[in-house]
Every structure is written in structure tokens, then in C-alpha cells.
Amino acid sequence: MKTVKISIDPENPASLPEGRVDFNRLDAxxxxxIATQQHIDETNAMLDAAKFARRVRTRLGLSQAEFSQRIDVSLETIRNWEQGKRCPTGAAKALLKxxxxxPEAALAALE
Structure with missing residues (x-):
């Protein structure tokens, strides 16, 4: 795939590439x-995080209870992650990655 760099001037609509912006749709x-789309995007992000947390746990072959003990996170938190009620952040997100x-090195370091 070829990368093409372009320069645009937001004050000059003529500098925008053809076919990239539908001004009628944008104005409408x-x-x-916008709020509806943000809500949809946030919901999808939560579901993606839930799938990721569940996938990591199942790849390790651990139940939710075993996983919570191994990574020292409450069982309720694991359930909330996997059900998409909460999203892992900060250190928890890094640990899941x-x-x-x-996995072997991470689990060995946690023991």
C-alpha cells in the first residue's frame, strides 16, 4: 500500500481532497x-475489552475464580470485565496485554 501525504487548510475547503468529505452530510x-455515535463507539469498545479479557483468561485455561486469584483481582472485577460492565484500565490493561x-513469564512473575 502506498502512503500519500497531503496538506490541507481547514479555512480553505478547496484544499481538501476530492471525495473525502461530504459537506452536505457533515452540515446535516x-x-x-454525534452523541448517539459516541455512545455506540463506547459500547463497542467495552465489548471489545470484554472479549479480550475473556480470551486471555480462556487461553490460560483458568476459571474466573482461578484467574482472579492468579492476578490478584477480585472475582467481581473479572466478571464485570467479561460482561462488559467495566473496562480494564491502567495497570490491569497492561497486565492483560x-x-x-x-503468559508463562507473566504468571511466573505473579507467583
Whole structure:
């Protein structure tokens, strides 16, 4: 795939590449449309995080209770992650990434 760099001037619509912006659709977009799309995006992100947390745990072959003990996180938190009620953040998110990429080393370090 070829990468093409372009320069645009937001004050000059003529500098925008052809076919990239539908100004009629953009002008017709309401604040409510934007809020609705943000909600949809956030919901999808939560579901993606839930699938990721569940996939990491199942790849390790652990039950939710075993997984919560191994990574020292409450069982309720694991359930909330996997049900999409909460999203792992910060250190928990980093730990899940490490468990996904190098499970043996991560579990050994946690013992």
C-alpha cells in the first residue's frame, strides 16, 4: 500500500481532497447524532475489552475464580470485565496485554 501525504487548510475547503468529505452530510449532522455515535463507539469498545479479557483468561485455561486469584483481582472485577460492565484500565490493561503475549513469564512473575 502506498502512503500519500497531503496538506490541507481547514479555512480553505478547496484544499481538501476530492471525495473525502461530504459537506452536505457533515452540515446535516446534529449534536444528537454525534452523541448517539459516541455512545455506540463506547459500547463497542467495552465489548471489545470484554472479549479480550475473556480470551486471555480462556487461553490460560483458568476459571474466573482461578484467574482472579492468579492476578490478584477480585472475582467481581473479572466478571464485570467479561460482561462488559467495566473496562480494564491502567495497570490491569497492561497486565492483560502481557498475559496475552507472554503468559508463562507473566504468571511466573505473579507467583
Amino acid at each position: 449532522t446534529t449534536e444528537r447524532d 502481557i498475559l496475552d503475549k507472554a
